[in-house]
Amino acid sequence: DAGVIQSPRHEVTEMGQEVTLRCKPISGHNSLFWYRQTMMRGLELLIYFNNNVPIDDSGMPEDRFSAKMPNASFSTLKIQPSEPRDSAVYFCASSLQVRGNEQFFGPGTRLTVL
Amino acid sequence: DAKTTQPNSMESNEEEPVHLPCNHSTISGTDYIHWYRQLPSQGPEYVIHGLTSNVNNRMASLAIAEDRKSSTLILHRATLRDAAVYYCILRGHGSGNTGKLIFGQGTTLQVKP
Numbered sequence: 001d002a003g004v005i006q007s008p009r010h011e012v013t014e015m016g017q018e019v020t021l022r023c024k025p026i027s028g029h030n031s032l033f034w035y036r037q038t039m040m041r042g043l044e045l046l047i048y049f050n051n052n053v054p055i056d057d058s059g060m061p062e063d064r065f066s067a068k069m070p071n072a073s074f075s076t077l078k079i080q081p082s083e084p085r086d087s088a089v090y091f092c093a094s095s096l097q098v099r100g101n102e103q104f105f106g107p108g109t110r111l112t113v114l
Numbered sequence: 115d116a117k118t119t120q121p122n123s124m125e126s127n128e129e130e131p132v133h134l135p136c137n138h139s140t141i142s143g144t145d146y147i148h149w150y151r152q153l154p155s156q157g158p159e160y161v162i163h164g165l166t167s168n169v170n171n172r173m174a175s176l177a178i179a180e181d182r183k184s185s186t187l188i189l190h191r192a193t194l195r196d197a198a199v200y201y202c203i204l205r206g207h208g209s210g211n212t213g214k215l216i217f218g219q220g221t222t223l224q225v226k227p
Binding site for chain 2 (some may be wrong): 093
């Protein structure tokens with residue numbers, strides 16, 4: 001079992017550029033979560049999907065952020081245009097069910113926006 | 115979502131037991147108590163969860179107060195690899211619950227050799 005896979009692991013970009021983060025959940029899991037972690041705000045839930053459908057995107061900071069899950073094995077988080085305050089570690093997690101079951105986290109993508 | 119309160123940091127000596135406290139005085143009847151930990155430069159990982167009874171697994175034990183307003187995560191023999199941030203999270207399991215994890219600041223555990 002490969003676990004949750006995220007790519008890239010590190011991304012450095014310049015302000016104004018588009019950034020796309022990718023996540024492959026654990027096979028068979030039907031819920032997927034995107035989190036952001038910064039020193040100031042800690043771990044925040046941005047959005048989560050159940051059966052590929054976005055359920056709650058109230059944590060998405062603003063319209064520059066968008067997330068998609070075109071199928072059960074792939075999700076993207078896009079930032080366009082990126083800003084320096086978007087610099088953070090972005091984690092993807094998956095679980096078998098929305099309620100109750102443990103979430104398995106990926107290794108994260110460290111994003112630096114210059 | 116009900117809030118939890120944890121000490122910012124704790125220290126322990128290697129191979130000694132560690133008791134990590136968590137207060138959750140506004141817990142509701144359908145809230146489970148979940149613990150996750152985050153090792154340096156890694157994503158969080160599940161540790162244990164429980165509702166009313168004490169729970170044991172290969173990683174740790176969870177002791178839940180009778181009134182459920184507090185709980186304690188117990189690491190029976192701390193190792194250097196247990197140095198991490200430990201998060202205590204309340205998570206509803208009732209119908210309609212979203213399964214969201216709301217992370218607080220957690221407790222940073224240092225383990226001294």
